[in-house]
Amino acid sequence: MSARKIALEQPESFSFSKQSEKEIKFWMNKYPESKKASAVIPMLWIAQKQEGWVSEPAMREIADRLGMPKIRVMEVATFYTMFNLEPAGEVFIQVCGTTPCWLRGSDELKKLCEDKIGPQRHVSEDGKFSWLEVECLGACANAPMVQISTRDSDHYYEDLTPERLTVVMEAFARGETPKPGSQNGRSCSEAEGGSSALTDKSLYDGSLAKKIKLPNAGPKKEKA
Incomplete structure (x- = not known):
């Protein structure tokens, strides 16, 4: 996979919105103090949902909140392709x-x-x-x-x-x-043309399978 780099142009600062703070509180409460760095991916995702991307100031803010080295947060953000490292459209x-x-x-x-x-x-x-x-x-x-x-x-x-x-x-x-x-009217991932395409039970009940004799198989026992 090619290296992913952060954008050259970055905002001067970043702060979480009130709504984002509520979500952060939920995630932070899931982990003990000694393991709070486990919330790094959810916090990166919250930052992206707020701004549309994850900026370098956002990474620094997250690192400070979680008591992590900033480079560790950047490593996570650049590794996972779900994070946008540059501005994206709405x-x-x-x-x-x-x-x-x-x-x-x-x-x-x-x-x-x-x-x-x-x-x-x-x-x-x-x-x-x-x-x-x-x-x-x-x-x-x-x-x-x-x-x-x-x-x-x-x-x-x-x-x-x-x-x-x-x-x-x-x-x-x-x-x-x-x-x-x-967008073509099909339900979920059913076959095109509808589920009626498999009404013939022989297509899936095994009746069309070729009968074989297994090696070392004993004689067929008669039913009592």
């Missing part, structure tokens, strides 16, 4: 580009994002959108798909085409949160 689109999504048209989704937003990591002029190609997000059955993150949610949008993704993006641009999940 609506952050992660486009899966791994094989199943690529075979199903993720290149077209990436082109759409590039045309509408700009290059990867670029934040649109209104601050609304940014995007990034990522590795497998684990929804291969409904490829191609994206994860869209805002300050309030992280949702999967699946079975996409450029047209369907355009509809989703336009909804976010209007301040709406479109319904996540499959």
